[in-house]
Structure formats: C-alpha cells, structure tokens
Amino acid sequence: MYETLTEIELAAPAADGVPLAGTLTLPAGPGPHAAVLCLPGSGKLDRNSDTAKLRMDLGRPLAEKLARHGLASFRYDRRGVGATPGDWHTVGFLxxxxxxxxALQAVRTHPAVHGRPVGVLGHSEGAVHAMWLAAHAQATAAVLLAGYARPGEAAVRWQGTRLAAAAPRLVRPLLPVLRRAAxxxxARLAASTTDATRVGGVRVNAKWWREQLAYDPRADLSRIRVPVLAVTGEKDVQVDPADLDVIAGLVPGARVHRIPGLTHLLRRTDGPGTVFAYRELLRRPVEDDLMTGVAQWLAERLG
Structure with missing residues (x-):
C-alpha cells in the first residue's frame, strides 16, 4: 500500500552530539521535498509517540499521510527511548x-530537503515546542495539536481538576486529601535542584517537571509571524480547549479549530473522553479526517 514511500534511518545530532535516532519519510518523486518535523507529547515516547505500555500509534500513519500530500517528514526517539541513547529520567523540558x-536543523540540511520549506507539527508538549520553533527557529509553518497556551503549572492544575471531576464515586470522598498531596x-518538584528525584519510591524526572511548571508559552505565541493551525478536541481533558482563544488572540491570522467529540488522543468518542477511557480509545486509529486536514493545510503552505 505504501510502496511509493521511502523511509531513511537518520540520526540527527543534538547540540551535545547525542544522535537523535529517527525516521525520515520521503514522498514519491524526485526531491528535494518540503518537509515537516513531527514532535510528540510528554512522556517516555519513541518516534511513533508510543510508550512501552500505551501505543499512541501516531508517528507512522501521520508520516504516510504527509507523504501522500507530497511532504517529507522526520520523527525521532526521545533521549533514553528506542534507539536514542541517554537517561530519559534526567532530560529536561528545555x-x-x-x-x-x-532535529529541525538536521532536516533542513538533509540533501532530500535542503533548500525547501520546513514546517513543524507537535502534539501536546510537542505543540509547545513547535510554538517556540515557529517563533525563534524560522519554521515555515506550525501545526499545534492539543497545545496549551498558559503557564505549565496552570495547565497541570487544570488537568488535575478535570481528572478529579471524572473520578469514580468511591474515590470522591478522598479528593480533598489527594488534592493537598498533589x-x-x-511544590516539591518546583523547588527541586536535581535532574531526577523519587516520589513515593518512584524515580521521577524532576528537571522536566521543574522546567515545564515554570514555562509560559504565551510570549512565544506573541512572536509568531508564520502560518499556524491549532486544533484541540472538544473532549480534551488534558488541555483546555479554551486555550485556542488565547492562541487566536496572540498569533496573527492563526486558524483554530475545536473539534466536536475529539479527545487528547486524537480519537473521537461519544463518552466523556476521560483518561479512564484511554485504553479503549487507543484500540482505534487516529482520526483519518484530522490527519488529512492537517496534511492538506501543510501542503498548501509548504509545497
């Protein structure tokens, strides 16, 4: 079905020399090709936005969809994940x-892309990094899938509120205690000074939490002067769909879409879309019409 696509293993050198192992997918036809850098959400994610226990299965279907619209794309394993070396627990948000x-620079200079426009597409945390790249690294266009537009701590607390609202009835009497503990x-993570720490006996990426809680993407959004498409699902319980209004107000000409029934996992549901439904939702593929719309929008601006 995908015989016209070409996949190349590419190790993008990070600033400190660590090879970010990934896949450069090329469309049919002679290059060089316009390209898209694809950035995953938060967590110990590989190039396909998968973890050891949960398969988002976003990376390859998206790369194939972009290729069918004439665009190359690059996706890579985070540090300490898949084929990229490192300790994921010590890697910060920044x-x-x-x-x-x-990775954006590596894509730009690759012979299959060199001289052509390169856009960025991010999901969740990746969308926040895409905002920065659009504002500071001369990305030609940016797609923000479920990207938040408020300080990190405020975004986390909003998530906590939605999680509490969906908690099982038997757990609800404990919510005040759980909120205080959270x-x-x-506060402990925000005040930490080490790269990693232990919370309840579990090793936690303290540096990532510290930097993410303190980061406010609104300054970057206000500096963007390239085309932006921002999409958040109406039933997203990890990112407030109302942040689309903030993006629209800060980015001149930004196109924003709040999609009915869409969840943070980029699947639709007739239910509430809570995290308790995630395993069931992940049995279905990412919404094809969403990927098609994103690919068409990028092709029109990069092609």
Missing amino acids: DNRADAAA SKQL
Missing part, C-alpha cells in the same frame, strides 16, 4: 526543546 531545534508534590 532539553527536549533544544533537541527539537537540532499540591505538595508539585
């Missing part, structure tokens, strides 16, 4: 951003 910038843990 390290992820720096790696994204290095607030203490956030």
Whole structure:
C-alpha cells in the first residue's frame, strides 16, 4: 500500500552530539521535498509517540499521510527511548526543546530537503515546542495539536481538576486529601535542584517537571509571524480547549479549530473522553479526517 514511500534511518545530532535516532519519510518523486518535523507529547515516547505500555500509534500513519500530500517528514526517539541513547529520567523540558531545534536543523540540511520549506507539527508538549520553533527557529509553518497556551503549572492544575471531576464515586470522598498531596508534590518538584528525584519510591524526572511548571508559552505565541493551525478536541481533558482563544488572540491570522467529540488522543468518542477511557480509545486509529486536514493545510503552505 505504501510502496511509493521511502523511509531513511537518520540520526540527527543534538547540540551535545547525542544522535537523535529517527525516521525520515520521503514522498514519491524526485526531491528535494518540503518537509515537516513531527514532535510528540510528554512522556517516555519513541518516534511513533508510543510508550512501552500505551501505543499512541501516531508517528507512522501521520508520516504516510504527509507523504501522500507530497511532504517529507522526520520523527525521532526521545533521549533514553528506542534507539536514542541517554537517561530519559534526567532530560529536561528545555532539553527536549533544544533537541527539537537540532532535529529541525538536521532536516533542513538533509540533501532530500535542503533548500525547501520546513514546517513543524507537535502534539501536546510537542505543540509547545513547535510554538517556540515557529517563533525563534524560522519554521515555515506550525501545526499545534492539543497545545496549551498558559503557564505549565496552570495547565497541570487544570488537568488535575478535570481528572478529579471524572473520578469514580468511591474515590470522591478522598479528593480533598489527594488534592493537598498533589499540591505538595508539585511544590516539591518546583523547588527541586536535581535532574531526577523519587516520589513515593518512584524515580521521577524532576528537571522536566521543574522546567515545564515554570514555562509560559504565551510570549512565544506573541512572536509568531508564520502560518499556524491549532486544533484541540472538544473532549480534551488534558488541555483546555479554551486555550485556542488565547492562541487566536496572540498569533496573527492563526486558524483554530475545536473539534466536536475529539479527545487528547486524537480519537473521537461519544463518552466523556476521560483518561479512564484511554485504553479503549487507543484500540482505534487516529482520526483519518484530522490527519488529512492537517496534511492538506501543510501542503498548501509548504509545497
């Protein structure tokens, strides 16, 4: 079905020399090709936005859709994941951003792309890094899938509120205690000084949390002067769909879409879309019409 596509293993060198192992997917026909850098959400994610326990299965279907619209794309394993070396537990939020910038430069200079426009597409945390790249690294266009537009701590607390609202009835009497415990843990992570720490006996990426909680993407959004498409699902419980209004207000000419029934996992549901439904939702593919719309929009601006 995909015999006209070409996949190339590419190790994009990070600023410190770490090879970010990934896949450069090329469309049919002679190059060089316009291209898209694809950035995943938060967590220990590989190039397909998968973890060991949960398969988002976004990377390859999206790359194939972009190729069918004449666009190359690059996606890579995070540090300490898949074929990229490193310790994922010690990598910061800003390290992820720096790696994204290095990957963007590697795509730009690859012979199959060199001289053609390169856009960025990010999901969740990746969307926030895409905002920075659009504002500071001369990305030609940016697609923001479920990207938040408020300080990181505010975004996390909004998530917590939605999670609490969907908690099973038997757990609800414990919510005040759980909220206080969560607030203490956030304060502890914000005040931490090490790259990693232990919370409840579990090793946690303290540097990532510290930097993410403090980061406010609104300054970057206000500096963007390239085309932006922002999409958030109406049933997203991890990113407030109302942040689309903030993006529209800060980015001149931005196109924003709040899609009915769409969840943070980029699948639609007739239910509430809570995290308790994620395993069931992940049995279905990412919405094809969403990927098609995104690919068409990028092709019109990069092709």
